[in-house]
Amino acid sequence: MTTTTRVSGSELFDQRTDEVLRNLVDTGQFKTLQMIEGPMDATMKLRGYGEVACFCSNNYLGLANHPEVRQAGIEGIEKYGAGTASVRFICGTFEPHAQLEKTIATFLGVEAAYTFVSCWTATEALFPTLCEPGDIIISDELNHACIIDSMRLATVIKKGVHKTIFKHSDMDSLREALENAVNNPDVTGVMWVVTDGVFSMEGDIAKLPEIRKLCDEYGAMLAVDDSHGTGVMGETGRGTHEHHGMAGDAIDFYTGTLGKALGGGAGGYLAGTKRGMDMIVQRARPTLFTNALPVTVACSANKAIEILMREPQRVQKLRDNVAYTRKGIAEVGFEVLESPTAICPIIVGDTAKAIAMSKRLLEMGVYVIGFGYPVVPEGTARLRVQLSAAHEKQHLDMLIECLTKLKAEIG
Numbered sequence: 001m002t003t004t005t006r007v008s009g010s011e012l013f014d015q016r017t018d019e020v021l022r023n024l025v026d027t028g029q030f031k032t033l034q035m036i037e038g039p040m041d042a043t044m045k046l047r048g049y050g051e052v053a054c055f056c057s058n059n060y061l062g063l064a065n066h067p068e069v070r071q072a073g074i075e076g077i078e079k080y081g082a083g084t085a086s087v088r089f090i091c092g093t094f095e096p097h098a099q100l101e102k103t104i105a106t107f108l109g110v111e112a113a114y115t116f117v118s119c120w121t122a123t124e125a126l127f128p129t130l131c132e133p134g135d136i137i138i139s140d141e142l143n144h145a146c147i148i149d150s151m152r153l154a155t156v157i158k159k160g161v162h163k164t165i166f167k168h169s170d171m172d173s174l175r176e177a178l179e180n181a182v183n184n185p186d187v188t189g190v191m192w193v194v195t196d197g198v199f200s201m202e203g204d205i206a207k208l209p210e211i212r213k214l215c216d217e218y219g220a221m222l223a224v225d226d227s228h229g230t231g232v233m234g235e236t237g238r239g240t241h242e243h244h245g246m247a248g249d250a251i252d253f254y255t256g257t258l259g260k261a262l263g264g265g266a267g268g269y270l271a272g273t274k275r276g277m278d279m280i281v282q283r284a285r286p287t288l289f290t291n292a293l294p295v296t297v298a299c300s301a302n303k304a305i306e307i308l309m310r311e312p313q314r315v316q317k318l319r320d321n322v323a324y325t326r327k328g329i330a331e332v333g334f335e336v337l338e339s340p341t342a343i344c345p346i347i348v349g350d351t352a353k354a355i356a357m358s359k360r361l362l363e364m365g366v367y368v369i370g371f372g373y374p375v376v377p378e379g380t381a382r383l384r385v386q387l388s389a390a391h392e393k394q395h396l397d398m399l400i401e402c403l404t405k406l407k408a409e410i411g
């Protein structure tokens with residue numbers, strides 16, 4: 001019998017975890033969660049700071065605290081309670097879920113949709129369910145983490161699913177990846193191309209018409225995560241495809257969130273062909289093994305989409321706010337990546353510097369978050385300014401004034 005001198009698991013865990021956490025503190029990268037003391041709107045109440053102008057929420061259309069969105073949630077809980085305490089295939093589906101899925105499909109211009117507790121979960125359902133051995137997934141290198149993890153999961157769950165990346169929005173690189181796939185004897189199945197519609201950290205837009213053209217040339221399918229495009233891009237907020245003048249069904253599958261423009265509570269969805277959604281309902285692990293979106297959230301999201309369709313002027317107001325603010329930030333002398341989206345990143349470089357700048361802005365009453373590694377690649381830390389239709393000119397001017405002060409302080 002061998003005796004072991006190993007340190008105990010808990011001792012080892014404590015040591016190595018403390019080391020990581022200490023390092024984060026020492027390098028100024030430790031994140032502190034703020035306490036919020038009221039609803040999300042153009043301004044919000046933060047413990048220790050009072051009322052601050054909020055420029056870090058994805059509440060793009062200002063619907064998170066809309067009276068009708070709140071009321072819909074209240075009516076939902078009164079009529080249906082908290083939930084079924086079950087997954088949908090066991091106990092069934094509430095009417096608001098079915099209604100919401102119909103609304104999402106109609107809104108996007110596709111056959112069907114299916115909701116989940118988050119877009120992360122929806123995306124996790126996509127590739128592991130719809131891919132088969134011999135398929136390849138070709139992904140933009142800056143795609144959201146949920147796409148990356150869904151791809152990883154697909155290759156683990158189904159041996160023989162392949163994955164590769166193309167350079168960010170680089171059509172030569174995408175063509176090369178498709179060409180390599182076509183010539184790879186192991187790729188015998190479906191080729192999938194996947195991209196964010198609006199890239200969450202850069203705020204730039206996928207070249208969907210060019211990507212679609214390449215997909216058609218090579219016979220590939222196209223999936224788009226339009227979490228930051230839905231409700232924001234296009235004349236009526238349908239999303240990045242509408243911005244490009246494309247029909248909804250020009251995209252084979254969408255993933256999206258209800259936790260940003262469409263109510264802001266939580267929740268996500270897949271949308272596309274009925275065949276695809278049927279397969280998701282039958283086989284996806286996140287439909288078979290986890291509960292549905294809370295019914296209150298489904299009711300609120302239904303209402304949020306109804307408001308968006310009824311009041312497309314919200315999208316126009318957001319667009320005006322974006323144009324005004326981008327111009328203002330550039331005039332202050334900060335370099336803001338050019339784009340019409342509601343995400344305006346100011347690249348700073350160093351993570352600790354981005355966090356310090358964010359802290360200083362908060363002291364001035366403006367809430368903008370600094371993002372660093374591992375959310376963005378090392379050396380590309382940034383302040384991410386996010387705009388909303390809830391903002392009025394006074395909020396935008398306050399942001400620009402505080403950025404001007406900050407610029408003077410840091411030189």
Ligand SMILES: Cc1ncc(COP(=O)(O)O)c(C=O)c1O
Nearest residue numbers: 118119120144200227257259268
């Ligand atoms: C592009 C993108 N996709 C997906 C998600 C995840 O959305 P959810 O919060 O609904 O899981 C996010 C949220 O950060 C995102 O930015």
